[in-house]
Amino acid sequence: MALEDIALTMTPGIGVKGAVHLLECFADARTIFAATGEELVRRAGVRPDIARNIVQRKGFAAAEREAAYCERNGIRAIASTDPEYPALLRETPDYPHDLYVQGDLRALGARCLAVVGTREATSYGVDMCNRLVEGLARRVPGLCIVSGLAFGIDVAAHRAALDAGIPTVAVLANSLPGVTPVQHTRVAHDMLARGGALATELPSQARQKGTFYVARNRIIAGLAAGCLVVESPDSGGSLLTAHCADSYNRSVMAVPGRATDRASAGTNHLIRNRKAQLVLTADDILRELMWDLGADPATLAPEAPTPDLTPEERTLLGCFPEADPVSAERLTETSGFDPGLTATLLVGLELAGAVRQLPGNRYIKA
Known part of the structure; x- marks a missing residue:
């Protein structure tokens, strides 16, 4: 990543969609900063004051501080124009130009499934999460579970992946190397030790306003081929993640629950309104994502052998x-x-x- 890539997102007046638009017009950050103010206004249609901020390189001092911070803390910054940037995320219309990552970058480009749900998970939800992740881990090589490391279903999904011996990625709504909530720091360390990763779009200089969780959910959805909602009430972040996945033309799936259970009200409504495919088993997910249709036998890992019989x-x-x-x-x-x-x-x-x-x-x- 070039310094210009960090400076682009730190230039006053340029937001996520503004950066995407400028990159569509000029291809990369270096070309954006090499342009004149007139070119920026004419080709990209930016306001004259924002064009002046770009020409005067007003984001570079902050970018230099951020680059030094990343080096001190073992954080890798990747830009959307870098080859390591996750291809699926790059397809979304509001992708973050910069990602800050700790751990194995390859996990972000693996065969990813987003697993999200309520913070107030029930024993049923955790059990279903474990069953589905374990079943997929046996069948799908290169599988990676993506979630948000929050309480409830999120951390249950990460733990299920660790128990199944597959990598898992947490997308955080805070800057690295911190972990939110701090109670899950040990889980995060286990993820890094076992081939997973922590990722965020937030630099160390970001001011937390309580709105980053909503933006974080779009990254969870964008990294994955499909989004599985295990439990959710009628409102909440997991339904926002499902909405993002649907808007990105990704498969949305949901685990049903009892009609009287508050924790399953959201998932049941997704299924009833045909916003999500009902799934009960790992095979249901394989069929929905068409991960079981490859002609190559290596597409799926073999099932565990049947125990010996008398x-x-x-x-x-x-x-x-x-x-x-x-x-x-x-x-x-x-x-x-x-x-x-x-x-x-x-x-x-x-x-x-x-x-x-x-x-x-x-x-x-x-």
């Missing part, structure tokens, strides 16, 4: 039709086992994932 369990499994359900009574007749042994073996096969029980005391091969 000789009796293998014998009973051999009595199953290939695709049709069969009753326990029929299995007893076919196998020659007594009913008690058949029932015991069926329990073992079900626990091993080899068969599934259906209504009416019938079973089918899994």
Whole structure:
């Protein structure tokens, strides 16, 4: 990243969309600062006072201080024109020109899924978060979970990724190397140690006004191919993240909850209003994101092998039709086992994932 890239976002009068517009007109920050005031007004349509700020390089003193701060604190600054900048985020209309990152930059460009939800997560929400992330981690190579490191579902998603052995990225609404909330500093350190990253658009000189959380949500949505809302009340940051993802033409998914649960009111409404695809399993997410359609076998990691079966369990499994359900009574007749042994073996096969029980005391091969 050139110093001009930091100076662009620190020039008075240039906001996020202003920087995007100038880059569309001049291609890179160095060309912007090499332009005359007349060129800036004519080609980009900027106001004369902002053009003067650019020509007079009013953002450079602050940019030099920021560059020194990043070097002291082990922070990597990347610009939207750098090859390391996340490609999906660059496609959004309001991408941040500058990103400040600690950790492995490759995580930001991995196969990312945003997982967000309420700060007041229930045990059901945390359990679903763990199940879905674990299931995806087994199936999807190069997977990375993106969230905001907030209380509730956010930190549950990060922890589920760490438990599953995959990288995870936290997008923060504060400048690095700080972590908000401070209670999650240990989680953040674990993320960095295991190939993840912390990212923010905020330089150290940003003044916190309490509005950065809303802007942060667009980055979470922009980094990912899809956004999964696990639990949310009728309003909140996770619904804003889902709205951003939808506006970026990214897949929006939601986990349903009971109609009477406040924590699931937002997700249920997203599903009811057809703003989100209902998901119950990791396979539902794979289908929605079309991550299971690649012809290359390496597209998906292999499933975990079925546990070893006893000789009796293998014998009973051999009595199953290939695709049709069969009753326990029929299995007893076919196998020659007594009913008690058949029932015991069926329990073992079900626990091993080899068969599934259906209504009416019938079973089918899994």
